[in-house]
Amino acid sequence: MMEFVINEATYSLPCRSFIIDYAVSERRKLAxxxxxxxxxxxxxKGITPEKIAGYFGFTADEMQVVLASLQEEKLIKWDDGNVELTSYAYDRFEEVDGKAEPRFFEVEDKMDSVTFDLLSFRLIAESSSGSVSPNNMEIPLPKDAMASxxxxxxxxxxxxxNVFIEKAKGxxxxxxxxxxxxxxxxxNRNDRLLPVSVKYVVTAESCNSPEIRYADEWMEExxxxxxxxxxISTQTESVGHKQNCLDLTSLEEYVSFTHDPIILDFYRDQEVDFYAALKAYEANKGLFELETRMLVGGIHxxxxxxxxxxxLDYKFGDEAKIPGKGILWSVDPSDKVWGRGPELEAFIQTLEQRLDExxxxxxxxxSVSVQSNEEAFKTREMYGITKCKFQGLNKQIVNGQVEILLIPEVLVACTFHFPIENHYPLSLPIGFVTTVESRVKYIEENLVAVFNNPANTNSHFERINVEEDDMVLNSRVKKLFR
Structure with missing residues (x-):
């Protein structure tokens, strides 16, 4: 059964470290x-020192050293010339397999730095594989989380x-x-964020019920x-607007704009058969044509x-430079858990390394739809770590469920984000990627028409008083298509 990762995201869990001054009692063996x-x-019970010395074969001086040491540790006392155990020493004996065994402990002061998450105050004793980043999604805390x-x-x-002793101290x-x-x-020591990476996984059989998995196995327990x-569910549900049902008009707009050669094979009775689509991918590993493949899940x-x-390797040679001038990526992340983790940055870097200098x-x-400078600022804050340039749109290209990644004259990847009922804001992206020149050219021409129409773009991402020639639209977007 093939599994499909439809999305990945990294959340930031607020934590605090403390210096704890404490004492432990450790079992020790007597000489x-x-x-x-x-x-x-x-x-x-009681016996004279001479009988003890005779039993062990000690001299009087040796016996005196042993007794002095036992008395110093408050293990023996004297009673009319006899040596007896103190009540403290008697209390140290435990019944083990039918025999009385002495169990002695010593107290030792210690000091350690200990970290707890501020949501449930659980001990953080292991490291996370994720990374702290501005585009992580912060997990909200209860109102009283910072009290006492x-x-x-x-x-x-x-x-x-016990968890601290085992996990943190080994x-x-x-x-x-x-x-x-x-x-x-x-x-109190300091605050920190714990990156919590999760994957959203479906199969053909569970395409309407995504499973959330932690990237770090220790977090499951x-x-x-x-x-x-x-x-995490509460946090994601507070973003954007809900859309649980498939909008057929939006799907038709997507097909018209991209000429997706695959998706209509699974369109039946005014619905998309997701089970059939994922089973088809599973059967042929997404192969549609040699240079056209099916995509399931996030493009990146x-x-x-x-x-x-x-x-790209097949078309231009393994790890070879590609002739594209850059990458144009149109997506509406506003109501999706899209690109909120290191995967996005890594993917962009991988593609940019192949561009011919x-x-x-x-x-x-x-390119993102934004309606104000404030909205543009928030978007840049979330995705600025990728070092992308941003182009504002008055409305998303095609519609908010469509994602298009274009390297002009090289490659295009398109997906339609199908809403998953009762699992907002997750979506099931299905589409295609191709290096077939005619397919790339068709979508490229459609995008050129979008960006050549002044009614479609805005300058909310631009710096104040920037020259028109230096705007991203003129200095970068339009240069892509020349």
Whole structure:
């Protein structure tokens, strides 16, 4: 059964580190002579020093050294010339396999830096594979999350001490007995963000019920009550506008603009048969023609990214430079969990590295519908890490469910983002990628017409007082098509 990653996103979970001053009690072994002396006294209750010396073959001086050491540790006391165990020493004996065994502990002060997440105050003892980035989606906290933090940290450290010992300190509690004796003091240290990377996965059988998976396996057990999953769902549902049903007009506009050669094969009774589409991909690995392949999921994600690279290798040679002047990417990320992770930046870098410097490439231009400078600022803040240039649109090219990535004269990738009922804001992108010149040229001409019409573009992304020739539209977008 083939799995399809339809989207990936990295969330930022607010955390705080604390310095915790605490004491532990650790089981320790007595010296052999001391332990056997204690065992003897436990069996006989009271005995003279001479009899102990005779039992072990000690001289009077040797016996005196042993007894002095035992008395210093408050393990023995004297009663009319006899040596007896103290109540403290008696209490250290435990029944083990029918025999009384002495168990002694020593208290040691320690100080460590400990980190808890601020959502559920769970201990963060392992590292995350994700990275902190401005385009991560921050997970909201409850209103009282920042109240009484040191008290919460103290209680959480007490409750999760065994996890701390095993995960953070690497101590096997089955072979070494370490117990929290007391917490002396807790100090605030600093705030940090934990990157939480998730994948949204479907199969042909579950195409309407995407599964969320953590990229880091340890988080599956760590988030055992699924409180983080709930917070992620709450965060994503607060973005954009909901659209649960397929808009057939939007699909028709997509097909008209892109001439998608694949999607209509699965259009039946005014609906798209997603099961049939994914099964077809599974059967032929997405192959439609030698230079045209089916896409399922985000254009920039793993399998699709590899496919685009392999098409470029086939057309122009392995890792060879390509003749395109740059990349134009039209997408509406406003109501989708789109590009919110390191995958987007990595994909763009991979493509830009193949542009031939001799053609003075203009890089990657992200064309997005924005209605104000404020909206443009927020978009740039989310995706600025990619080092893309941004071109404002008055309305999204074709419509908000269409995504198009074009390298003029080289390659085009198009997907239609089908809404998944009751799983907003996730969408199921299905489309195609091709290096067939006629297919690339058809979409390229449609895009040229869009950007040549002044009614379609705006300057909300531009700096104040920028010269018209230096605007992204004139200095980069239109140069792509020359």
């Amino acid at each position: 052999v002579v001391k332990e056997f002396a204690i065992r003897l006294l436990y069996s006989l 933090l040191t008290e919460k940290a103290k209680a959480a450290f007490d409750q999760q001490f 101590i096997d509690t089955y072979t070494e007995s370490v117990e929290l004796y007391k917490i002396n003091q807790v100090y 760590w988030d055992e009550d699924r409180s983080l999953f709930s917070a 994600l793993g399998r699709n990214s590899d496919l685009i690279r392999s098409l 001799r053609r003075k490439p203009v890089g990657t231009i992200l």
